[in-house]
Amino acid sequence: MIATGLVLAVPAAGRCDQGPDLEAAFIASFGHASPLTRTLTVPIHDGPDAPKRVGTGSVSFGVRPNRLVDLGDHEVALVSYEVNEIVAHAAPGAIAISYLGRTSGGWVPRHLWPELLTSGVGGQPANAGAELHRFAGDPLFFARSARCGMGECSEWIGVIRMSSAGPVAYDDILAGAASPTGETKALMKMNHDCESYALKARIEPPRRLGSLFSVRYDGWTAPPGTLFPKKPLHLVTDFVPDGTRLVMQPAVPVPTCGR
Structure with a gap:
């Protein structure tokens, strides 16, 4: 072993x-x-x-x-x-x-x-905590991680599926993001090419056949270089396994400024 x-x-x-x-x-x-x-x-x-x-x-x-x-x-x-x-x-x-x-x-x-x-x-x-969910199937362990740098904070989740045949680890998925992380002029200039945003992911039961779970992203966006006016952001998607990858179905436009 x-x-x-x-x-x-x-x-x-x-x-x-x-x-x-x-x-x-x-x-x-x-x-x-x-x-x-x-x-x-x-x-x-x-x-x-x-x-x-x-x-x-x-x-x-x-x-x-x-x-x-x-x-x-x-x-x-x-x-x-x-x-x-x-x-x-x-x-x-x-x-x-x-x-x-x-x-x-x-x-x-x-x-x-x-x-x-x-x-x-x-x-x-899992420096940002962990969750365990059972959605009428195999137990799912979610390891949350987060870091800030270059004007953005990012959070992601590593997923382990505990099946009877053995555990399966999947590639990370986005769990949250915020940019810019301050209101200084320098940060605003650094992010002038993409919109401002802040969002957080919530794990929920699957909504479609073949999905392990769904994710609801809630937050806001604002025009590039500013924090106002804020437009509410609400996105829902399922994650379907494809080998060790988890694929969004449907693909939703989660803002990440290309990161």
Whole structure:
């Protein structure tokens, strides 16, 4: 279950105190108490766009359990957060999923998927919170991430579908945006080519066949270079899986200023 090139290290002190079931499931999944460190060997390339591999390096994640999700038939999923030791704004965290059986003798590990979803900023996999939804189908875990920069704030969601055959991680979807993020003249000039906007996404049940869920975007827009007059914005769309992608159906004009 553990990937090749991986080193597990257990800190001398510091356990995750989030309940006995959660900790016991973590120990059954990873073989150690929380928190633990996963160190991965990764390739190093000659420049960001160069295909030539020049060596290997390592990256470490601090792993802690987050929650248990009931899958039915005495099966559960353990969601664990993997926090990247690199805390730069462009450094994502990760989420691991493990499936376990619940028996009278305790937890029986079925399978572990480390680094199933890579998302987030500042080393955190879901720095803006998380949601769990059940829309008469497989449980859906939504990891929200957000950051601000270059006059805009953006929020996105990484989605994990917990099916009986195993979890599936999908590419991120837009969860919110705001531009400009201030009222200074400099920000107004920087955004003079696209409209001003602020919007937020709300996860809702699917509205069409084949969709996993729908999203309602609510907010406002304003003419380029100003914050007024504000025009209400209300958009609704479904997200349909296509491999690991989630496709908008119908496609709706969510303002992002090309970002």
